[in-house]
Amino acid sequence: MKASIIVTLAALMLAPAAFSQSQVVLKESTGKVEVKAPRGGWTPAAVGARLDMGASISTGFSSTALLDLGTSTIRVAPLTRMQIVDLVARQGSVSTSLFLTVGRVHAEVKKAEGLRQSFVLRSPQATAAVRGTEFDFDGLTINVVNGVVQFSNALGQYRDVPAGEGSSTNGTETPTTGDQNADGQVVVVPYTSPTGGGVLPTGQQQPATVTITWQ
Amino acid sequence: MKALRALAFAFLLSLLGTAAVSALDFDIGGTLDDYSSFPVTVAPGSAIFAPDQRDRLGIWATMHPSSAVSIAGAASYNFTLVVPFLINLDYLNMNWRMLPWLSTTVGRFTFADFTGLVLNHTLDGLMLEQDFSIGKVTEAVGYSGLILKPVSLILMSSTDSADQTNSSVYLAAPRLIEKVEVLFTVPLNINLAVILQQDLRPGSQLIQPGEQYQTVSGLEGGSLSTEYLGLGVSGSIAPSLYFNGFAYGSMGSTLSYLPDSGSVTGFSYKYAPMYALLGGVGLKYYIEQTLFSRIELQAIYSSGNANATSYLEGNTSSYSTMFIPISQEVIGVAFMPQLGNLIMLNLNYSLKPWGQSDTVWKNLQLMAKVLSYFRSTTGPISQPGLNASSSALYLGTEPEIIANFRPYSDFGLVLSTGVFLPNGAAFTGSAANPTIGARIEFSMSF
Numbered sequence: 257m258k259a260s261i262i263v264t265l266a267a268l269m270l271a272p273a274a275f276s277q278s279q280v281v282l283k284e285s286t287g288k289v290e291v292k293a294p295r296g297g298w299t300p301a302a303v304g305a306r307l308d309m310g311a312s313i314s315t316g317f318s319s320t321a322l323l324d325l326g327t328s329t330i331r332v333a334p335l336t337r338m339q340i341v342d343l344v345a346r347q348g349s350v351s352t353s354l355f356l357t358v359g360r361v362h363a364e365v366k367k368a369e370g371l372r373q374s375f376v377l378r379s380p381q382a383t384a385a386v387r388g389t390e391f392d393f394d395g396l397t398i399n400v401v402n403g404v405v406q407f408s409n410a411l412g413q414y415r416d417v418p419a420g421e422g423s424s425t426n427g428t429e430t431p432t433t434g435d436q437n438a439d440g441q442v443v444v445v446p447y448t449s450p451t452g453g454g455v456l457p458t459g460q461q462q463p464a465t466v467t468i469t470w471q
Numbered sequence: 472m473k474a475l476r477a478l479a480f481a482f483l484l485s486l487l488g489t490a491a492v493s494a495l496d497f498d499i500g501g502t503l504d505d506y507s508s509f510p511v512t513v514a515p516g517s518a519i520f521a522p523d524q525r526d527r528l529g530i531w532a533t534m535h536p537s538s539a540v541s542i543a544g545a546a547s548y549n550f551t552l553v554v555p556f557l558i559n560l561d562y563l564n565m566n567w568r569m570l571p572w573l574s575t576t577v578g579r580f581t582f583a584d585f586t587g588l589v590l591n592h593t594l595d596g597l598m599l600e601q602d603f604s605i606g607k608v609t610e611a612v613g614y615s616g617l618i619l620k621p622v623s624l625i626l627m628s629s630t631d632s633a634d635q636t637n638s639s640v641y642l643a644a645p646r647l648i649e650k651v652e653v654l655f656t657v658p659l660n661i662n663l664a665v666i667l668q669q670d671l672r673p674g675s676q677l678i679q680p681g682e683q684y685q686t687v688s689g690l691e692g693g694s695l696s697t698e699y700l701g702l703g704v705s706g707s708i709a710p711s712l713y714f715n716g717f718a719y720g721s722m723g724s725t726l727s728y729l730p731d732s733g734s735v736t737g738f739s740y741k742y743a744p745m746y747a748l749l750g751g752v753g754l755k756y757y758i759e760q761t762l763f764s765r766i767e768l769q770a771i772y773s774s775g776n777a778n779a780t781s782y783l784e785g786n787t788s789s790y791s792t793m794f795i796p797i798s799q800e801v802i803g804v805a806f807m808p809q810l811g812n813l814i815m816l817n818l819n820y821s822l823k824p825w826g827q828s829d830t831v832w833k834n835l836q837l838m839a840k841v842l843s844y845f846r847s848t849t850g851p852i853s854q855p856g857l858n859a860s861s862s863a864l865y866l867g868t869e870p871e872i873i874a875n876f877r878p879y880s881d882f883g884l885v886l887s888t889g890v891f892l893p894n895g896a897a898f899t900g901s902a903a904n905p906t907i908g909a910r911i912e913f914s915m916s917f
Contacts, residue, residue, distance in 0.1 A: 411571060411602045415656045420710030428568070430607060433660050433705065435713035435755050442763040442823065444836035444875040446883030448916040449502045450531050450545070 280307040280323050280340055287319025287334070312339040315359070325352055328375055333360040333394075341378075348372060355379070360394035365403075381427030383408045389419075397424035397437070407431050496535035502547075503528050503915045510805050514904040526550040529561060539568040554621045562593060572602045582613045585652060585662040585703050586717050588749065588771070588810060592624055592798040594648060606655040616645030616671065624799040627668075629692030629784045630676060645671040648797065659706035662717070666701075668797050670694035678726060680741050683734040692784045693726025693742065697795065701749075711757040719749040721794055727786040743786055747794035748774040749810065763823040763836075775812020775847040782811060782851045793850075803842055804889035805908030806869050809853035814845040831878035838873040840889075846897075856902020867893035885912040 282289070282305045291301040294310030301321070307313065314337045315321055321332040325343065327350050332338060336359025344351045349372040356379045365375045365386050377384045379395030389403020398407050399422040408414035409425040417423045421434035432440075508523040529547030536542070544563040550556070564578030576598045583591040594613030601608045615625050623643030626632060634640040647669045655661040678690045703717035723745040731739035753769035776793040779785035786793070794811050801807060802815065819840035825832040844866040846852060852866070871889035887910040895903045 408604075412604050413602050413607065413656065414604055416658065418707065418710075421707060428574075430602075430654065430656060433713075434707050435705075435715075435757070438711070438713075438755075438757045438759065438765070441759055442757060442765045442821065442826075442836070444823070444834050444877050444883075446875045446877050446885045446912070446914055447504070448877075448881050448883050448914045449504065449529065450500075450533070450543070 280311070280325050280343060281305070282307070282313075282321060283324045283329075284322035285320070288316035289319055289321045289332075290314045290316075307340055309340055309343050312337060312357075326350065327371065327373055328352060328363060328365040330354070330364075331362040333362070335359050336361060349374070352376070353378070356393065356395050358395065360392065362390075362392050364390040381410055382425050382431070391417075396426065398422055497532065498534070499530070499532045501528070501530045501917045502545075503917075505911070505913050507911045508804075508908065509910070510906055510908040512901050512904050512906045514901055519901055522552070524550070524552050531561075541566045549622065551621060557619065557621055559619055559622050574600050574602075576600075582611055582648065582650065584650065584664050584666060584699075584701065585654070586701070586719075586751070588751075588796060588800060589664075589699050589701070589719060590648065590650070590666060590797045591800065593618060593622075596648075605657050606653065609650070609652045609654075611650045613648045613650075614645070615643050615648070618643040625797060626799055627697075627783070627795050627797065628670065628695040629781075630672060630690075632783055633691040646797075647671055659704055662701070662703035664699070664701040664703075664719075666699040666797070668698070668723075669696045678740055680726075680739075682740045683731070683736050683738065685728055685736070685738065693740065695723065695725055695784070695795070697721055697723035697745065697797070708754075711759075713755045713757075714753065715755075716752045717750065721745065721747040721749065723795075725786050725791050725793075726784050727788070727791065729787065729789070743788070743790050745791045745793070745795075747792050748772070749794050749796075761822070763826040765821050767817070767819050767821075769815075769817040771810070771813075771815045771817075772847065773810040773813050775850045775852070777848040777850040779850050782809075782853045785851060792848075803869055803891070803908075804871050804887045804910050805906040806842075806844070806854070806867065806889075806891035806893075808844065808866075812847050812850050812852050814847055816843040816845075817841075834877045836875040838871075838875070840871040840873065842869045842871065842889075844868070854902070856898045856900055858897060858899040858903075861897050861899075863894055863897040865894045866897050867891055881916040883914040885910070887912075 282301055282303055285301060285303055289301045290298045291305060291307055292298045292312045294308065298314065313321060313332060315332050315334050317334055319334050323330040323332065337357040338361060339355045339357065341355050342351060342353035348370065351374045353376045356377060363377060365373065375386045377393055381396055384391065384393050384398050385406040386403060389405055390401040391405050392399045398405055398417060400417045400419050402419050405417045406414050407417045407423045409429065409431055410427040413430050415423055415431040422437040423431045424437055425431045504527045506525040510521050512519040527547045527549050529545055531545035533541065533543045542565045545561040547559050547561050549559055560579060562579045564576055564580040566574060566576045568574040579593060579595045582594045594615055595617050596611060596613030598609060598611035615623065620634065620641055620643050625644050625646060631644040634644065649667045651665045653663040672694055677693050678687050699719050699721045701717060701719040705713065705715035708714050724742040725745050726740055727743040728738050729741050729743065730737060751769065751771040753767065756766045758764040773794040774792045776786055776791050778788035779791065779793055780787060796810050799809050817840065819838055821836055821838035823833065823836050825835060846864045846866060849862050851857060869889045869891040871887060874886045877883040889908045891906045893903055893905065
């Protein structure tokens with residue numbers, strides 16, 4: 257009995273070292289930035305505030321925030337709401353899971369020697385999973401600055417997006433290729449019908465021709 | 472336009488009841504599209520105009536009875552110079568996501584292969600899509616015989632061609648098309664496609680094998696059934712530089728007028744096998760930081776038949792090598808050939824001069840394009856005017872200027888102009904003269 261109590265106490269004392277929850281720190285903020293604890297209401301956030309697992313952050317018009325997650329940083333753009341779903345540091349690994357409800361974030365996930373990282377950023381339509389990379393994500397579209405991001409839609413279909421490329425999905429469409437995504441920036445589609453097409457000419461029945469001759 | 476839409480929506484609410492409509496997540500709208508084309512062939516002392524005008528006034532609606540089901544439909548009034556009044560059902564289909572990885576679409580919708588060059592057409596049918604982590608599998612079967620003839624782009628046989636000027640024919644060529652496509656998304660985009668097409672015309676409309684006389688009263692040709700097997704690969708070579716490549720092998724049978732010692736004419740009709748190829752490679756380079764620029768280089772090859780007397784069903788040898796796509800494609804502004812005995816080189820550069828601004832002009836895209844055309848072999852192409860005795864493979868070049876402008880989400884405009892400079896040795900008559908083409912398209916939704 258005594259031995260089992262000692263073992264249990266030791267286990268409880270050692271557990272935090274092997275399995276500890278990290279915190280997110282608000283490093284910078286501009287404008288209106290609010291945070292919500294897992295069981296609380298929205299309150300204005302001050303620089304240095306710590307967010308626990310389950311907390312949410314929200315930015316207003318022309319407002320930004322910079323979050324330090326230890327091995328990664330997230331710059332939160334204006335009109336964004338994001339929740340910290342999971343942030344756990346174990347021996348030799350860090351697991352981060354965030355949910356982007358609306359808006360856009362720029363994430364930089366640092367590589368660290370000897371440290372395994374799992375960084376997952378989800379939205380209602382898509383998921384971005386990264387290791388040692390930097391990217392922009394607005395819930396539908398991702399643009400990768402450094403590294404490789406595994407970008408998947410709500411059905412689990414994924415595509416690896418390398419640096420310099422982007423991809424997007426509406427949730428059920430296969431994530432686009434880099435050139436398809438780039439076309440979204442450089443190509444103007446002038447057709448407004450829901451199918452995206454205009455009046456298709458046919459090769460059939462050519463209209464009559466008019467010939468004009470002159471001396 | 473938004474006010475009109477709101478008014479239509481309110482009217483519908485009053486008819487159906489607010490609760491019923493809102494439960495269906497119903498949306499309705501309208502579109503107006505115009506296509507005006509003015510090609511002019513210029514010769515010393517004369518000019519030939521061939522204007523083309525097409526307009527479409529449509530109404531569309533979508534509803535979502537549940538999160539897994541969506542229904543969409545659109546109908547339109549169509550005007551062309553040839554058919555001034557045509558009411559068409561553009562599409563009507565239901566999509567049901569039965570399982571997270573399985574969805575089905577049934578009704579009238581667009582069927583296309585991964586290139587859009589073999590098949591890209593509205594059909595009535597059924598499609599199944601299975602999504603898996605690294606891609607998807609699509610199976611589809613569609614029928615073309617219920618599509619109205621004036622809005623059909625399926626023109627594969629001599630009988631299809633003759634029907635275009637037959638006022639007693641209202642529907643498109645009856646063909647059954649089946650497609651299986653597999654897409655892999657990692658590490659590159661890899662597409663595999665198998666497409667089967669069966670000509671369902673009854674025998675009474677076709678010249679039968681064994682017929683000895685070349686001209687048969689009331690009949691134009693035979694049936695044309697084809698199969699296509701394709702592979703495509705695309706991906707990134709370097710940051711902002713992308714490649715794509717594809718190849719299709721096609722088989723089938725085509726009615727051919729071949730030597731026959733037992734015939735009184737020395738010839739008779741037989742079905743000869745078809746073995747044809749379609750292939751292409753392309754590069755795209757994006758320089759978004761420089762006025763959202765894009766440079767594209769593309770080459771497409773489609774095999775031809777040196778032993779054919781005409782583009783459609785003109786084979787005179789033991790087998791045909793003419794590639795025939797299922798649906799036609801619009802290429803060019805002044806010169807618009809179809810695939811089949813055609814090699815096309817496309818070099819274009821586009822930019823958005825005010826892409827960084829906050830005004831409506833940020834959605835203006837300007838493009839300069841050069842299209843060069845060659846025949847794969849001596850033999851016919853889809854366009855008339857070819858010099859039958861010429862061995863020239865180079866057909867001509869068409870430089871174009873195109874402006875795409877979408878100042879608002881519900882209004883878009885395209886202005887295109889091009890000059891086809893033909894190789895005079897390849898063509899005869901007026902076709903040997905330059906053709907200037909100009910095209911205006913606008914699209915509105917409300």
